[in-house]
Amino acid sequence: xxxxxxxxxxxxxxxxxxxxxxxxxxxxxxxxxxxxxxxxxxxxxxxxxxxxxxxxxxxxxxxxxxxxxxxxxxxxxxxxxxxxxxxxxxxxxxxxxxxxxxxxxxxxxx
Amino acid sequence: xxxxxxxxxxxxxxxxxxxxxxxxxxxxxxxxxxxxxxxxxxxxxxxxxxxxxxxxxxxxxxxxxxxxxxxxxxxxxxxxxxxxxxxxxxxxxxxxxxxxxxxxxxxxxxxxxxxxxxxxxxxxxxxxxxxxxxxxxx
Numbered sequence: 001x002x003x004x005x006x007x008x009x010x011x012x013x014x015x016x017x018x019x020x021x022x023x024x025x026x027x028x029x030x031x032x033x034x035x036x037x038x039x040x041x042x043x044x045x046x047x048x049x050x051x052x053x054x055x056x057x058x059x060x061x062x063x064x065x066x067x068x069x070x071x072x073x074x075x076x077x078x079x080x081x082x083x084x085x086x087x088x089x090x091x092x093x094x095x096x097x098x099x100x101x102x103x104x105x106x107x108x109x110x
Numbered sequence: 111x112x113x114x115x116x117x118x119x120x121x122x123x124x125x126x127x128x129x130x131x132x133x134x135x136x137x138x139x140x141x142x143x144x145x146x147x148x149x150x151x152x153x154x155x156x157x158x159x160x161x162x163x164x165x166x167x168x169x170x171x172x173x174x175x176x177x178x179x180x181x182x183x184x185x186x187x188x189x190x191x192x193x194x195x196x197x198x199x200x201x202x203x204x205x206x207x208x209x210x211x212x213x214x215x216x217x218x219x220x221x222x223x224x225x226x227x228x229x230x231x232x233x234x235x236x237x238x239x240x241x242x243x244x245x246x247x248x
Contacts (some may be wrong), residue, residue: 005166
């Protein structure tokens with residue numbers, strides 16, 4: 001009867017909450033092409049979690065990675081929300097490296 | 111130096127991703143179809159609590175982790191069903207005119223719409239409320 005799973009569930013919930021500003025601010029300042037970077041960072045973080053021996057630390061790092069991967073799938077829709085005026089729209093976005101190439105790829109959306 | 115692989119973080123990551131995805135899709139579907147949102151909210155809360163109890167009593171650490179995350183997601187999904195109804199009232203999610211509850215929302219909330227204004231790709235500029243419906247592509 002140890003509450004490790006329940007505590008992990010609550011910590012996961014808190015970490016995913018941090019994904020909201022990541023998606024909102026990320027899209028506002030960089031545009032939805034950020035999805036490639038966010039997704040790549042997420043997978044790298046998840047891989048890093050495999051090498052952490054402490055269970056708590058491994059889980060927290062893994063969930064941070066999952067939040068990045070999930071956030072990458074939300075960026076395109078967030079860009080539309082900003083265009084609709086549901087969130088502040090920023091016309092002067094910082095141009096990311098390879099943005100022109102990434103633009104030609106289909107952004108993930110779940 | 112012990113370089114054994116610890117898969118617990120991966121289990122948590124995969125569980126978090128899949129349960130959020132499932133909840134994301136299920137909440138929208140259930141809220142659009144339910145005539146009364148209270149029964150599905152109650153079911154989500156009950157399933158969430160049962161899942162957390164199962165996480166508490168199992169000895170397998172991976173299962174404990176996965177069930178713990180799934181349970182909290184289910185509890186949050188109950189609240190998301192309520193939030194989804196508010197999105198429909200604001201026109202941020204499409205109303206289902208065949209659902210009597212949504213038909214009532216459409217009648218009482220001028221901002222509600224049957225259109226899914228998010229169903230398109232970004233175009234890179236601000237869009238007026240008049241132009242937004244014309245851009246829906248699929």
